[in-house]
Amino acid sequence: MIYARIAGTGSFLPGEPVSNDDLVARGIDTSDEWIVERTGIRTRHLAARDVTSSDLACEASRRAIAAAGLQPEDIDLVIVATSTPDCIFPSTATLLQSKLGMRNGAAAFDVQAVCTGFVYGLTIAEKFIRSGSHKRALVVGAEVFSRILDWSDRGTCVLFGDGAGAVVLEASDKPGILATALHADGSHHPILCVPGAVASGQVIGDPFLRMDGQAVFKFAVKVLGEVANEVLAESGMEAGAVDWLIPHQANIRIIQATAKRLGVPMEKVIATVDRHGNTSAASIPLALDLAVRDGRIRAGQRIIVEGVGGGFTWGAALLQF
Numbered sequence: 001m002i003y004a005r006i007a008g009t010g011s012f013l014p015g016e017p018v019s020n021d022d023l024v025a026r027g028i029d030t031s032d033e034w035i036v037e038r039t040g041i042r043t044r045h046l047a048a049r050d051v052t053s054s055d056l057a058c059e060a061s062r063r064a065i066a067a068a069g070l071q072p073e074d075i076d077l078v079i080v081a082t083s084t085p086d087c088i089f090p091s092t093a094t095l096l097q098s099k100l101g102m103r104n105g106a107a108a109f110d111v112q113a114v115c116t117g118f119v120y121g122l123t124i125a126e127k128f129i130r131s132g133s134h135k136r137a138l139v140v141g142a143e144v145f146s147r148i149l150d151w152s153d154r155g156t157c158v159l160f161g162d163g164a165g166a167v168v169l170e171a172s173d174k175p176g177i178l179a180t181a182l183h184a185d186g187s188h189h190p191i192l193c194v195p196g197a198v199a200s201g202q203v204i205g206d207p208f209l210r211m212d213g214q215a216v217f218k219f220a221v222k223v224l225g226e227v228a229n230e231v232l233a234e235s236g237m238e239a240g241a242v243d244w245l246i247p248h249q250a251n252i253r254i255i256q257a258t259a260k261r262l263g264v265p266m267e268k269v270i271a272t273v274d275r276h277g278n279t280s281a282a283s284i285p286l287a288l289d290l291a292v293r294d295g296r297i298r299a300g301q302r303i304i305v306e307g308v309g310g311g312f313t314w315g316a317a318l319l320q321f
């Protein structure tokens with residue numbers, strides 16, 4: 001039996017942390033108290049003007065590849081989950097491949113599932129590896145969400161940040177990813193979207209992120225509970241058998257409500273949203289890498305990663321680290 005196992009993790013946050021008070025100092029009509037109470041976010045990182053998603057992806061990928069004890073050319077599949085690609089085409093994955101100096105002809109493409117993008121990418125890579133067609137996949141979530149924020153909309157601009165997280169997934173005869181579930185329901189697209197497009201040399205429509213926060217909140221808690229239970233059922237496990245829950249890092253209140261629904265104590269939940277805000281597709285691999293590097297996550301432990309985002313999309317993976 002071929003499993004897909006995580007062989008290394010990496011992450012990258014650009015520049016210095018920007019605090020809630022820094023946002024107030026920049027003229028945003030908000031407060032540290034409001035942001036912390038409603039979201040748990042204390043700081044986020046904002047990429048410099050000339051830094052792109054593939055730049056952030058490259059730093060995170062180098063760290064993940066080094067952690068796996070590999071070289072970039074050992075990778076035969078590159079998947080980048082992003083909603084903030086460097087350009088319309090080519091894909092951010094091919095630009096990343098070039099920046100990593102990979103000339104081995106590895107397949108490379110992007111996945112667009114917004115904040116669930118990393119779980120979608122991980123699941124796709126797992127299928128490639130289990131089929132025997134590929135041996136080592138680099139799966140990255142990378143975003144510069146600061147580029148699509150309306151900085152005059154305090155209901156959204158305080159929530160998001162920039163960053164990247166990456167894993168190397170490797171074929172193994174030892175258990176790795178045990179169960180996955182992916183879902184989408186496009187009828188919910190209006191509650192979280194960037195509706196604009198580029199056509200005929202112009203931006204057509206609204207190029208900024210728009211969100212009905214309360215509708216998103218309710219939907220997120222519901223489906224994060226359901227999809228975690230789905231992967232538990234698929235692998236024949238109870239929630240108590242899981243060492244760590246890593247939900248999408250959007251809001252501490254969504255994370256707490258999800259954990260409560262699942263009966264998982266907060267001591268078993270990785271929450272790093274306070275440090276980097278909502279980094280969309282980057283949030284799960286960022287949280288995973290931070291917890292691997294601070295020693296909380298150890299070899300052999302069972303982890304559920306789960307995401308929800310625009311589309312709406314949602315999904316989860318249960319894995320043995």
Ligand code: UT7
Nearest residue numbers: 029030031034038115154155158213214216217250251309
């Ligand atoms: O990847 C998924 C991404 N999306 C999310 O995670 C969002 C999920 N939703 C949420 O996290 C919450 O709905 C928010 C944090 C976005 C908002 O919290 P809320 O408790 O739903 O607040 P609200 O939208 O009902 O607004 C309450 C008040 C309003 O003032 P009034 O009308 O009561 O006077 C807002 O104008 O809070 C005000 N407000 C703010 N005040 C200070 C909204 N944004 C801010 C702000 N600072 N940044």
